[in-house]
Amino acid sequence: xxxxxxxxxxxxxxxxxxxxxxxxxxxxxxxxxxxxxxxxxxxxxxxxxxxxxxxxxxxxxxxxxxxxxxxxxxxxxxxxxxxxxxxxxxxxxxxxxxxxxxxxxxxxxxxxxxxxxxxxxxxxxxxxxxxxxxxxxxxxxxxxxxxxxxxxxxxxxxxxxxxxxxxxxxxxxxxxxxxxxxxx
Amino acid sequence: xxxxxxxxxxxxxxxxxxxxxxxxxxxxxxxxxxxxxxxxxxxxxxxxxxxxxxxxxxxxxxxxxxxxxxxxxxxxxxxxxxxxxxxxxxxxxxxxxxxxxxxxxxxxxxxxxxxxxxxxxxxxxxxxxxxxxxxxxxxxxxxxxxxxxxxxxxxxxxxxxxxxxxxxxxxxxxxxxxxxxxxx
DNA sequence: TATTGTTATACTCTATAACTATA
DNA sequence: TATAGTTATAGAGTATAACAATA
Numbered sequence: 560x561x562x563x564x565x566x567x568x569x570x571x572x573x574x575x576x577x578x579x580x581x582x583x584x585x586x587x588x589x590x591x592x593x594x595x596x597x598x599x600x601x602x603x604x605x606x607x608x609x610x611x612x613x614x615x616x617x618x619x620x621x622x623x624x625x626x627x628x629x630x631x632x633x634x635x636x637x638x639x640x641x642x643x644x645x646x647x648x649x650x651x652x653x654x655x656x657x658x659x660x661x662x663x664x665x666x667x668x669x670x671x672x673x674x675x676x677x678x679x680x681x682x683x684x685x686x687x688x689x690x691x692x693x694x695x696x697x698x699x700x701x702x703x704x705x706x707x708x709x710x711x712x713x714x715x716x717x718x719x720x721x722x723x724x725x726x727x728x729x730x731x732x733x734x735x736x737x738x739x740x741x742x743x
Numbered sequence: 744x745x746x747x748x749x750x751x752x753x754x755x756x757x758x759x760x761x762x763x764x765x766x767x768x769x770x771x772x773x774x775x776x777x778x779x780x781x782x783x784x785x786x787x788x789x790x791x792x793x794x795x796x797x798x799x800x801x802x803x804x805x806x807x808x809x810x811x812x813x814x815x816x817x818x819x820x821x822x823x824x825x826x827x828x829x830x831x832x833x834x835x836x837x838x839x840x841x842x843x844x845x846x847x848x849x850x851x852x853x854x855x856x857x858x859x860x861x862x863x864x865x866x867x868x869x870x871x872x873x874x875x876x877x878x879x880x881x882x883x884x885x886x887x888x889x890x891x892x893x894x895x896x897x898x899x900x901x902x903x904x905x906x907x908x909x910x911x912x913x914x915x916x917x918x919x920x921x922x923x924x925x926x927x
Numbered sequence: 928t929a930t931t932g933t934t935a936t937a938c939t940c941t942a943t944a945a946c947t948a949t950a
Numbered sequence: 951t952a953t954a955g956t957t958a959t960a961g962a963g964t965a966t967a968a969c970a971a972t973a
Contacts, residue, residue: 609917655954876931
């Protein structure tokens with residue numbers, strides 16, 4: 560997305576102020592002789608390419624963009640999808656438990672749940688046993704929305720990732736990334 | 744980090760409101776019979792574990808935390824480190840070029856550069872050829888700081904990642920993640 | 928007219944303190 | 951007293967529009 564959209568390299572597009580001298584045709588890996596001006600030669604990333612965190616971050620951004628595109632028909636963000644998934648698997652839990660499991664801070668979870676509840680995807684009920692806590696449940700609409708989302712994720716999003724990486728590498732990456740998330 | 748810090752599972756800590764009946768001893772993979780109360784059984788993540796983006800995001804957060812810890816002695820964030828690295832490899836570029844290469848929007852790059860310049864790590868000079876643009880250069884202090892940071896990254900941060908993943912998987916992951924960042 | 932650096936601004940995420948109602 | 955949900959708030963990160971100086 561970023562990283563140089565100027566595809567064609569124009570080595571000499573500016574009329575220099577100094578005297579214009581003849582110049583040798585530049586070699587393959589051009590380094591513009593005139594150090595100023597909009598030289599527009601692709602920059603050297605250096606050891607950035609060897610920094611796992613750097614590429615990982617950029618990959619993560621792309622993956623989330625792809626997720627949003629694929630799941631757009633049901634209008635769910637990755638975070639919202641993860642909440643619905645968790646509610647489906649763990650009905651009757653309270654906000655603290657769901658939020659904690661997803662690494663969301665309780666105060667920040669309130670607005671998230673408001674949005675999902677306002678869309679009729681889940682409900683909050685005061686627990687009769689502990690009237691401080693809210694029992695969370697998916698609604699029928701929430702379940703059907705989740706089902707649609709899961710299909711979009713599997714058929715479009717994950718399918719795309721598997722297509723780019725290949726099934727074996729996709730699986731390997733899943734394991735490595737889980738290991739890092741767990742053991743680092 | 745999150746995901747249940749309550750290690751010991753207490754299956755029956757609440758006095759139920761209804762009549763207390765005898766209950767069979769729960770099986771190995773406990774599901775608390777009473778659906779309410781602070782049941783504190785680890786939640787089921789379901790297909791979240793198969794979602795590459797989910798684990799990738801969590802891994803990325805851990806990696807950045809580790810980076811910050813390791814590089815703390817020179818007080819550089821991952822973003823600042825990437826800027827210094829790029830300035831070192833590509834001296835004399837302007838703000839637009841550096842920002843674009845790193846996927847940073849030009850307006851947001853201004854404050855970042857202010858911080859680095861105020862710390863005496865780099866300089867902005869108006870280009871004599873195009874007085875609109877600023878030629879960016881590392882200072883000597885910037886270079887020594889970068890050198891220290893690079894050593895910390897290699898000896899502590901990347902070393903930790905290689906330690907967790909193993910050298911072969913680390914290399915494999917580097918390639919996969921670069922592929923995703925490029926081709927997705 | 929177009930571009931560079933900049934300001935202003937807004938929206939999302941994330942983080943912390945403190946309140947309320949319950950326990 | 952401690953906990954669940956909540957409010958308020960502050961700080962990063964990211965996004966767009968528009969302006970001054972320059973081309």
